[in-house]
Amino acid sequence: MTPLSNKLTFSDEQVSLLDVATTFCREKISIATVRRQIASESGFDRELWNEIAGLGWTGVMIPEDFGGSGLSLAEVVALVEPMGRHLAAVPLVSTQLFARALLAGGSEPIKRAFLPQLCSGSIGTVALFESEGDWDLGHIEASAVQEGDTVRLSGRKTLVCDAAVADFVLVSVNFSGAPALAVVKAADLPKERRERELVIDETRRCFSLRLDGIGVPLSSLITGERAQAALKAVRDAALLLAAAEAAGGIAGVLELTVEYLNTRVAFGRKIGSYQSLKHGCSEILIGLERARSHVYHAATLIAAGEDAEVALRMAKVEAGDSMVFAGDRAVQFHGGFGFTWDCDAQLYLRRALWLQNAFGDATHHRRRLADLLLTAA
Amino acid sequence: MGELDEFRREVEAWLRQNRPPEPDFLLPESFMEVGSDEQFEYLRNWQRKVYEAGYLGMAWPREYGGGGKPQVYQNIVNAEMARQKVPFVPNTIGLNWAGPLILAVGSEEAKKRYIKGILNADDIWCQGFSEPDQGSDLANCQLSARRDGNEYVLNGSKIWTSLGSYASYMILLARTNPQKPRYEGLSFFLVPMKTPGIEPRPIKKLTGEYGFTQTFFTDARIPAECLMGKEGDGWKMAMLTLTFERGVTGGQAGGLSRVSPGVDDVIALARRSRRDGRPALDDPLIRDQLVRFIIEDQGDRLTAKRGEIAALCNERPNAIGLSAKLRVTEHRRRLMQFAISLQGANAVRFVGDADAVEGGKWQRAYFNSFSSTIGGGTSQIQANIVGERVLGLPKD
Ligand SMILES: Cc1cc2nc3c(=O)[nH]c(=O)nc-3n(C[C@H](O)[C@H](O)[C@H](O)COP(=O)(O)OP(=O)(O)OC[C@H]3O[C@@H](n4cnc5c(N)ncnc54)[C@H](O)[C@@H]3O)c2cc1C
Numbered sequence: 146m147t148p149l150s151n152k153l154t155f156s157d158e159q160v161s162l163l164d165v166a167t168t169f170c171r172e173k174i175s176i177a178t179v180r181r182q183i184a185s186e187s188g189f190d191r192e193l194w195n196e197i198a199g200l201g202w203t204g205v206m207i208p209e210d211f212g213g214s215g216l217s218l219a220e221v222v223a224l225v226e227p228m229g230r231h232l233a234a235v236p237l238v239s240t241q242l243f244a245r246a247l248l249a250g251g252s253e254p255i256k257r258a259f260l261p262q263l264c265s266g267s268i269g270t271v272a273l274f275e276s277e278g279d280w281d282l283g284h285i286e287a288s289a290v291q292e293g294d295t296v297r298l299s300g301r302k303t304l305v306c307d308a309a310v311a312d313f314v315l316v317s318v319n320f321s322g323a324p325a326l327a328v329v330k331a332a333d334l335p336k337e338r339r340e341r342e343l344v345i346d347e348t349r350r351c352f353s354l355r356l357d358g359i360g361v362p363l364s365s366l367i368t369g370e371r372a373q374a375a376l377k378a379v380r381d382a383a384l385l386l387a388a389a390e391a392a393g394g395i396a397g398v399l400e401l402t403v404e405y406l407n408t409r410v411a412f413g414r415k416i417g418s419y420q421s422l423k424h425g426c427s428e429i430l431i432g433l434e435r436a437r438s439h440v441y442h443a444a445t446l447i448a449a450g451e452d453a454e455v456a457l458r459m460a461k462v463e464a465g466d467s468m469v470f471a472g473d474r475a476v477q478f479h480g481g482f483g484f485t486w487d488c489d490a491q492l493y494l495r496r497a498l499w500l501q502n503a504f505g506d507a508t509h510h511r512r513r514l515a516d517l518l519l520t521a522a
Numbered sequence: 523m524g525e526l527d528e529f530r531r532e533v534e535a536w537l538r539q540n541r542p543p544e545p546d547f548l549l550p551e552s553f554m555e556v557g558s559d560e561q562f563e564y565l566r567n568w569q570r571k572v573y574e575a576g577y578l579g580m581a582w583p584r585e586y587g588g589g590g591k592p593q594v595y596q597n598i599v600n601a602e603m604a605r606q607k608v609p610f611v612p613n614t615i616g617l618n619w620a621g622p623l624i625l626a627v628g629s630e631e632a633k634k635r636y637i638k639g640i641l642n643a644d645d646i647w648c649q650g651f652s653e654p655d656q657g658s659d660l661a662n663c664q665l666s667a668r669r670d671g672n673e674y675v676l677n678g679s680k681i682w683t684s685l686g687s688y689a690s691y692m693i694l695l696a697r698t699n700p701q702k703p704r705y706e707g708l709s710f711f712l713v714p715m716k717t718p719g720i721e722p723r724p725i726k727k728l729t730g731e732y733g734f735t736q737t738f739f740t741d742a743r744i745p746a747e748c749l750m751g752k753e754g755d756g757w758k759m760a761m762l763t764l765t766f767e768r769g770v771t772g773g774q775a776g777g778l779s780r781v782s783p784g785v786d787d788v789i790a791l792a793r794r795s796r797r798d799g800r801p802a803l804d805d806p807l808i809r810d811q812l813v814r815f816i817i818e819d820q821g822d823r824l825t826a827k828r829g830e831i832a833a834l835c836n837e838r839p840n841a842i843g844l845s846a847k848l849r850v851t852e853h854r855r856r857l858m859q860f861a862i863s864l865q866g867a868n869a870v871r872f873v874g875d876a877d878a879v880e881g882g883k884w885q886r887a888y889f890n891s892f893s894s895t896i897g898g899g900t901s902q903i904q905a906n907i908v909g910e911r912v913l914g915l916p917k918d
Contacts, residue, residue: 146785146786146789146816149816149820149823151820151823151824151827152827153824153827153828153831154831155831155833155834159833160833163833164833396837399913403913403914403915406915407914407915407916414916415915415916417909417915417916418915418916418917418918419918420902420905420906420909420918423905423906423909423910423915423918424902424905424906424909426909426913426915427845427848427905427906427908427909427912427913428905430838430841430845430908430912430913431845431848431849431908434821434825434841434842434845434849435818435821435822435824435825435849436821437825437828437834438821438824438825438827438828439817439820439821439824441824441828441834442824442827442828459817459820459821462817463817463821508810511810511813511814511817512806512810514813514816514817515806515809515810515812515813518812518813518816519789519803519809519812519813
């Protein structure tokens with residue numbers, strides 16, 4: 146095996162964004178607000194979103210030419226980790242995936258048309274998955290056919306996050322036998338085309354989209370190598386941000402659990418004094434420490450423009466599985482209360498299961514890591 | 523930066539040119555397993571050579587025999603020794619915990635007397651903490667040290683004393699006042715091992731080799747100036763020693779590398795081993811297991827790196843340090859167990875068998891891996907420490 150990089154740096158911008166985001170989330174995103182959002186139909190808090198956009202967070206990695214801060218995905222990670230900790234339900238990650246695709250594969254006019262709007266608070270999302278649930282983003286049934294200056298879309302996309310509040314949706318389609326990406330505007334995605342899906346993470350609003358009949362200008366279609374580059378960029382960003390959210394989530398659920406273990410009494414002792422619980426928490430901490438290290442290492446490589454595939458997949462595996470372990474133990478360690486909807490442990494476990502299975506679970510990524518790391522004998 | 527890079531290259535070349543030839547006997551894998559005179563002499567000579575080249579105690583003060591350089595130089599040497607898998611230097615207890623302790627709290631005279639010998643391996647050090655009736659519960663230590671004029675008289679025994687047969691000095695935790703509460707009755711001594719009445723007796727390890735001793739004390743009289751700190755300071759000193767031992771505090775003089783196999787070696791083993799007529803490395807389940815180990819190993823390497831960035835450790839600054847032993851040693855133990863499982867029917871062969879895979883080194887390495895999941899505080903105690911001191915959970 147060729148030695149793996151252990152590069153890990155943290156920019157001044159990351160330091161200050163992590164700091165600001167940590168405080169922001171602590172003050173603005175309590176479990177009570179998360180539960181309110183779950184109960185609401187839209188699952189969307191416009192006021193909170195406006196504040197986030199006002200802080201410039203939607204444009205952190207967008208070049209200054211387009212109205213952004215000109216930083217990188219690594220700085221976005223520093224925002225997303227604390228959001229994950231507080232179970233924030235905001236379309237920031239969706240918007241970043243949309244932006245990332247355009248940055249990697251969009252033509253100059255496409256970038257100019259959409260990136261500045263994102264910087265001023267417009268919401269984007271990506272529609273990549275289909276009913277079979279295949280994680281391979283290149284496997285696409287939905288299609289696009291050219292009719293003069295327009296392309297007509299058909300087929301169905303699923304698990305599209307934030308589709309009801311998004312201003313733009315980037316849809317992957319099969320165009321002349323190869324993957325392509327079409328930017329669809331909200332006006333073309335009226336209610337009738339959207340169907341709400343019930344997903345395990347109740348903070349999320351997911352939809353399936355019926356594309357049949359939608360037409361987009363040919364100029365909004367990203368094709369060929371650009372589409373490939375965009376898809377890869379989206380996948381990379383999705384892995385990194387999911388891992389960052391999970392790392393934050395582990396810290397959140399660990400705090401919740403430790404607090405309970407320091408309060409609840411059984412057999413005349415705080416339950417945290419029992420080793421089967423205490424050692425379980427130590428194991429959660431170890432998962433947290435390793436996950437964070439993988440995340441910030443992968444972020445370092447991405448920001449430096451180095452090959453980050455191994456690092457990203459490792460980060461996703463470690464953070465996803467560790468958060469599920471943490472959420473699972475959190476439910477168990479809360480006893481009967483843990484079995485209730487009122488106990489916050491379930492919120493983290495649900496989020497964990499979402500993240501673990503987003504863009505490939507551990508087995509999926511380990512299979513690919515084996516091919517990348519272990520040249521067959 | 524240029525200067526450090528240059529230094530790294532210099533060290534790399536020096537180690538390549540000066541690494542001692544492979545001996546015709548099995549080397550121990552860490553200082554806790556030195557069991558024969560030939561092993562000991564080989565390793566002691568190696569330490570001398572490394573010290574004479576200026577690569578040990580690089581950050582210790584010059585006046586006592588150190589190099590007087592910034593710690594980063596020693597870190598470079600340590601990393602390079604580990605990378606090239608050169609033999610370890612045997613005076614681990616002296617270099618990495620007794621030495622830093624003496625430098626931190628010892629008298630001027632103690633520094634002058636002991637430090638140089640620690641570095642050049644003239645004086646090997648051992649540690650007398652554990653006793654037959656207590657180990658994890660260190661504060662319950664019973665070995666008696668009774669003041670008699672200008673001397674202390676030692677009675678009792680210590681056990682699992684690594685390097686006990688070779689040591690010139692011992693750091694000793696003993697009870698000076700049995701009337702006082704358990705913590706306050708303890709004192710800490712630097713004890714010459716050649717004192718009449720001190721007798722180390724070798725104990726056979728689970729591998730069948732020797733490695734540590736039970737050390738008996740029968741009316742052994744040591745001068746009162748052997749006391750470290752004041753009478754009653756023993757627990758404080760012992761805890762300080764453990765922070766050096768567990769790598770929580772810096773200041774170690776280096777040479778902590780092991781010669782035991784790592785993930786890379788296990789991958790190579792999987793390539794050579796056969797499964798169903800093909801290399802085990804082609805088996806998807808084995809590949810998946812290997813990837814799990816690689817992810818963990820990489821996670822720990824990256825965590826060490828992240829530990830250098832304060833902004834990424836500020837919620838629980840002690841988390842990385844206090845969890846390191848648990849993470850790394852448990853990983854190792856499972857990895858070595860897995861390595862045995864790669865050998866098919868030959869997994870059952872042991873050291874000494876002509877057909878054992880690589881002389882049985884994997885079976886031995888698995889057994890030896892327990893030295894660090896038990897020695898220096900067991901994994902269960904480490905998990906308690908993480909739970910209580912890092913996470914703030916209540917004591918048992
Ligand atoms: C190779 C090797 C080298 C060593 N070298 C030295 C040396 O040089 N000097 C020295 O002083 N000592 C040395 N030791 C001793 C070592 O520090 C002790 O063995 C260790 O601290 C455990 O103590 P014990 O053996 O008394 O086990 P015990 O304390 O009796 O433990 C037995 C089992 O009970 C568990 N246990 C105990 N207390 C608790 C608790 N509160 N909660 C949960 N589980 C618990 C332990 O984890 C262990 O599994 C060495 C040990 C080994 C294996």
